[in-house]
Amino acid sequence: MLMLGILLVGLPAVVLAADLVLEPMPDTLQVAPEGTVSQDDQFFSTAVPIIKSMSNGTVPLGSQQMKVNSAYSSMKGMKISPERYDEARATLAYLYYSVKTGEAYENYHDTKNSVASTTTGVEFYDLAQIYYQTASIWWNRIAASYPKVTLYKLPAVSDTFPDDDIGMGSVLEGLKYPVLMEHRKPDPSKPYQTDEINTTISRWIEDNIESIPLNKSERNDESKGYYFIMGDDVSRAKSTYVSLTSKNVPAEFLETANYIDAFLYYISQAREYYNNYLTERTNIVSATDGRVPYDKSKSYYEEAQVALNMFRDKVAGVNSTTTIPEFPMFDEVPLGPQLDSEGTLHDYWGGTYWT
Numbered sequence: 281m282l283m284l285g286i287l288l289v290g291l292p293a294v295v296l297a298a299d300l301v302l303e304p305m306p307d308t309l310q311v312a313p314e315g316t317v318s319q320d321d322q323f324f325s326t327a328v329p330i331i332k333s334m335s336n337g338t339v340p341l342g343s344q345q346m347k348v349n350s351a352y353s354s355m356k357g358m359k360i361s362p363e364r365y366d367e368a369r370a371t372l373a374y375l376y377y378s379v380k381t382g383e384a385y386e387n388y389h390d391t392k393n394s395v396a397s398t399t400t401g402v403e404f405y406d407l408a409q410i411y412y413q414t415a416s417i418w419w420n421r422i423a424a425s426y427p428k429v430t431l432y433k434l435p436a437v438s439d440t441f442p443d444d445d446i447g448m449g450s451v452l453e454g455l456k457y458p459v460l461m462e463h464r465k466p467d468p469s470k471p472y473q474t475d476e477i478n479t480t481i482s483r484w485i486e487d488n489i490e491s492i493p494l495n496k497s498e499r500n501d502e503s504k505g506y507y508f509i510m511g512d513d514v515s516r517a518k519s520t521y522v523s524l525t526s527k528n529v530p531a532e533f534l535e536t537a538n539y540i541d542a543f544l545y546y547i548s549q550a551r552e553y554y555n556n557y558l559t560e561r562t563n564i565v566s567a568t569d570g571r572v573p574y575d576k577s578k579s580y581y582e583e584a585q586v587a588l589n590m591f592r593d594k595v596a597g598v599n600s601t602t603t604i605p606e607f608p609m610f611d612e613v614p615l616g617p618q619l620d621s622e623g624t625l626h627d628y629w630g631g632t633y634w635t
Contacts, residue, residue, distance in 0.1 A: 303377045308356045309369055318361040320368070326351050327371050328426075333376065337427040338442050341410065342552075343545070345382040345461035346522050350461050352376055354526050370421040377415035381434065384408035384591055389441045393559055400546060405437050452538055454590060456583050459545050461525045463537045473527040474537075479538050480596030488513050489604055504605035509554050509581070518548035539590040546584035547604075553577035554608075561613050569615060578607045 312318035330351040334340060340348045352375040362367040384407040391401030412434040419431050435442065451458045466472075488511055493499050499507040508514065529537045543562035554577040561570035585604050593600040 305373050309365065309372060310357070310359045311365055312361050316359065317432045318364075319358040320361050320364050323355050323358045323360060323362075323368055324371075326355055329374070330375065331371070331422075331426060332429055334432045335426075337432045339381040339385050339408070339432055339434050340378055341386060341442060343464055345386075346518065347380055347461045348375055348382075350522050350525055352379060353522070354464065367422060370418050370490040374415055374418040374422060376413050377418060378432070381408050381411035381415055385434065388437075393563075402437065432444070452542055452587075452590075455542060455587060456551075457546065457580065459538070459542045461522070461541070461545075463501060463525050463534060463541055464528065466531045466534060467528050468530075470528050470532050472533075474529050474533050476527065477524055477527050477533075477537060477540060478595050478597060480520065481543075481591075482595060483522065484513065484544075485598055485602060489602060490599070492605060503608050503612055505608040508605045509551055509577075509608065514547060514551050517551065519546045521545045521548060536591045536594045539587050540595070543584050543587040543591070546580045546587055550577045550581040550584060553580065558613060561615055570613075571610070574610055581607050 330348055333344070333492055334348070337344075352372065355375075356372060358368075384404050388401045388404035388408060391399060391404055416431055421432075423429070450462060488508060492504050496502075502510075521541055524537070524542050524544065527537070553573045556573035557570040557577055559570075560568050560573060581604070588602065588604065592598045592602050
């Protein structure tokens with residue numbers, strides 16, 4: 281292990297890591313100029329429920345992580361009164377390093393479970409520990425303001441990945457799964473960004489659904505569903521979702537915005553579970569054929585179509601009959617090589633394993 285002395289936004293800390301570089305928090309809070317109105321109330325009314333939601337749980341992952349990141353993104357540029365600036369800065373740092381902890385922990389499990397990885401992923405767990413230590417230091421600076429809140433836990437390196445947060449968040453009318461981050465509430469004092477949302481989602485649908493080649497040879501002989509769900513833009517659906525939730529819209533467009541958010545969130549969940557299916561189905565050391573993550577992916581995928589149905593006739597530029605492609609068949613991806621009870625490797629072909 282390599283001893284690193286690092287400076288974290290004015291906070292000195294000596295930590296252990298394996299050739300890792302810790303990202304400093306972007307220090308973008310501003311002190312409200314004398315004679316102007318601060319955004320203290322808005323800042324802390326956003327922070328308090330987020331901090332409480334992390335209490336007595338595990339490191340923010342998945343949708344919870346996106347919720348924390350969205351709050352951080354909306355708070356980081358606010359103007360804070362001099363009296364509360366230090367508290368706000370510590371709060372922002374706690375949220376930022378909590379997100380970084382979760383990202384590093386997810387990278388650890390992704391690397392650990394990847395068939396292409398050349399490491400066990402422990403370097404990412406080491407990084408998660410560093411971020412967690414940093415988050416805990418900032419937490420200690422604000423903990424007195426949250427007497428009933430406890431710091432979340434970082435699972436041990438040997439623990440399995442925590443269950444998904446399917447029970448968290450709120451469910452929109454007509455949909456099956458909760459969406460953790462609802463769209464921001466309308467702020468009539470700020471410019472509305474409805475056109476930006478309409479442009480983003482209409483272009484996303486055009487680029488990723490409407491432009492799918494009809495000729496199978498142009499899709500590398502893949503089904504339309506596989507071609508779609510494995511697309512580069514689809515892999516970034518989560519970041520697009522997080523970005524859109526912070527856009528200001530008028531009250532009459534809020535419901536539509538929430539369904540657009542849900543569509544992108546469900547697509548991102550479908551992609552994540554489909555990646556898990558691919559890993560389980562093709563990994564030489566996997567003990568399953570990938571059925572469980574496949575079914576979860578398909579369920580989120582189908583729910584994405586339901587969400588699309590809710591807004592497609594309300595957004596200019598989106599065809600009112602647009603549908604996402606049929607979900608890939610379970611056996612479109614063949615099983616990978618398998619080891620028999622004697623340790624002999626067999627290739628899978630036509631329903632039979634051959635030496």
